[in-house]
Amino acid sequence: MASETRHAVPALPSGRLEEQFPEHAPLLSPAAAAVEASRCLYCFEAPCIAACPTGIDVPRFIKKIATGNLDGSARTILESNLLGYSCARVCPVEVLCVGACVYNHWGQRPIAIGRLQRYATERVVSGGRRVLAAKPRRPGRVALVGGGPASLACAGTLALDGVETVIYERARWGGGLNTLGIAPYKMSAADALVEVAFVQSLGVRLETGVDVGEDVAVDSLLSTFDAVFLGIGLGGDSRLRVPGEAGPGVVGATALIERVKHDPGFVVAPGTRALVVGGGNTAIDAARELSKLGARATIVYRRRREQMPGYEHEVRHALDEGVALLTERAPVAVVRSGEQVTALRVAPARDGIPEPGPETDIAADLIVVAIGQARLAEFVARFPGVTLDARARIMVDPATGRTGHPRVYAGGDGVNGGKEVVNAVAEGRDAARAILAALSHRG
Numbered sequence: 001m002a003s004e005t006r007h008a009v010p011a012l013p014s015g016r017l018e019e020q021f022p023e024h025a026p027l028l029s030p031a032a033a034a035v036e037a038s039r040c041l042y043c044f045e046a047p048c049i050a051a052c053p054t055g056i057d058v059p060r061f062i063k064k065i066a067t068g069n070l071d072g073s074a075r076t077i078l079e080s081n082l083l084g085y086s087c088a089r090v091c092p093v094e095v096l097c098v099g100a101c102v103y104n105h106w107g108q109r110p111i112a113i114g115r116l117q118r119y120a121t122e123r124v125v126s127g128g129r130r131v132l133a134a135k136p137r138r139p140g141r142v143a144l145v146g147g148g149p150a151s152l153a154c155a156g157t158l159a160l161d162g163v164e165t166v167i168y169e170r171a172r173w174g175g176g177l178n179t180l181g182i183a184p185y186k187m188s189a190a191d192a193l194v195e196v197a198f199v200q201s202l203g204v205r206l207e208t209g210v211d212v213g214e215d216v217a218v219d220s221l222l223s224t225f226d227a228v229f230l231g232i233g234l235g236g237d238s239r240l241r242v243p244g245e246a247g248p249g250v251v252g253a254t255a256l257i258e259r260v261k262h263d264p265g266f267v268v269a270p271g272t273r274a275l276v277v278g279g280g281n282t283a284i285d286a287a288r289e290l291s292k293l294g295a296r297a298t299i300v301y302r303r304r305r306e307q308m309p310g311y312e313h314e315v316r317h318a319l320d321e322g323v324a325l326l327t328e329r330a331p332v333a334v335v336r337s338g339e340q341v342t343a344l345r346v347a348p349a350r351d352g353i354p355e356p357g358p359e360t361d362i363a364a365d366l367i368v369v370a371i372g373q374a375r376l377a378e379f380v381a382r383f384p385g386v387t388l389d390a391r392a393r394i395m396v397d398p399a400t401g402r403t404g405h406p407r408v409y410a411g412g413d414g415v416n417g418g419k420e421v422v423n424a425v426a427e428g429r430d431a432a433r434a435i436l437a438a439l440s441h442r443g
Contacts, residue, residue: 009190009197010173015264018184021292025089025115033119037066040111043102048113051100053426054081058097062116073120075131082156082202082429083149085125085195086178087422088117089187092281094313096422125198126191134203138162140439143225145212148176149421150412151231152199153428154435159203161436166225168210176233177413178421180258183285185292189261218382222407226442227435230383230394230403230410231428234373234418240277244334249341253278253286253370260289270294273363275344277301277331278370279308284315286368287323298324300331300344300362302352326362330354335361376414383408393417401431409435 028036042059049058056077064073077084093099093114101110123129140163144151147169155165173179179192200206210216221228237252239245253276259266268274272295276287279301290297299318301308305327308315319325330349335342343361347354375392385405387395394410396402401409411427413419 009193012190012193012262013264016189016260016262017266017268017293018188018261021184021188021289024185025118027122028112028115028119033065033116036112036116037062040066041102047100047102048097048111051096052080053096053420053422054084054087054429055426056080056084056097056117058113061120062111062113065116065120070120070123071129071131074124074129077117077121078124078132081422081425082153082199083178083195083421083425084117085121085198086149086182086187086192087425088114088121089191090178090182091420091422092311092314095311126194130201132160132202134160135162137164138439140164140227141166141225142227142229142435143168143221144229144231145221146176146231146233146412147171147174147196147206147208148231148233148412148424149178150424150428150431151176151229152196152204153425154229154231154409154411154432155204155428156199156202157429157432158435161432163436163439164205165203166205166207168212168216169206169208170211172208174206174208176231177254180261181254181282182261182421183257183289184261185288186285213379213382222383226407226439228383228408229401229428229431229435230380230386230408230414231412231424232376232379232410233413235376236374237369238372238374240331240334240369240371242331242333244336247334247336247339247341249336249339249365250334250367250369253282253368254373256286256368257282257289260293268293268295268366271296272365274298274366274368275300275362275364276368276370277344278372279303279310280370280372281310281314283368283370284310284318284323286370288318288321290366290368291318291321291323295366296324297322298326298362300326300329300346302328302330302349304328307351329360329362332359334367341365341367373413373418380414386410391417399430400434401427402434407438 040062061073061076103110144167174196175192274290274295287297329346333345348357386403409431412424
């Protein structure tokens, strides 16, 4: 039987720009959800399950919606993916479960799996209805560094098995990029914090405003906890490293999105000439946000359009919304008048490499840098035995998430280099299962 529980959700300041964005895929009505669920063929060996990094039994949860068993539907989702509420909104379903739906092969509209998943999890996560029960407390304590999706999934899985878990998050709020960096038209910071509170309700302790390495010593974690999980992400935005970059008017993409979502004093003047440098999904999100806020947004990318790492469907959405795209241009300088940005100077580029040729100044009031994030090599070095590969990713056993230190595990962007939220969830969950096995073996 499900029970009711309420989770304390931190308040966010009002007047944030993200409040201006309507949801691009609002919650389905009960009637619409029932109709959509009835279209599912409940395929044997369903390809949508194989396409989900967390292996959610999609036909099973949809069938339970069709039969009115919403608690059972939510339970099916959350048993595989504790962050199924946010993944329903932010997953690129077009290239995952929905993209694998058999209806695609018949030229028919695929099942709206993401929207049905949101419908099934809504009243559990945001409405306080409990469908998962934690086991009695058992020996074992695990510390988790970083409060993003990987750590939340890991901590929640451990807590449900009775293990004491403490998440240390440097920021003011938990949730990582779900709270700080997801485009607001996909999911608001307020909704991300609702999901964080849901994970806390499973028995997870969250300590915010705590900088591991400064406020809490690494040695202390290793000596007082049975295991440590690193879900530290990728760090701050990378820089262009061109003349004129330092100063006002040039901002990292994740920093920009965070201000849109959290800072009530941040404004974007209508007509602002905004250039977003980069070709990934973060660059596309930033450009779309700026366009929706009334800016004249242009994406500047150093390769051809077909080489952009961002999803093609996201690129199409951006262009449909009025975002311009300038390809095969490499930034060489930021032009200023005094401190004010006036232009981005670019050179012709082929395969990302600047070529000889005339340089061009593109008028700009704001330049957003979306070329990736800086790895946290200095922080990782504080953990003995934890090493990075040639691409500055934490090296782990892919099956367990265990690093070179026998009691330190890792997952999420710091391991996979910046994949989707659902990948971070899968890695956190799998690491938790490995930690549980190790604790049982020690016990």
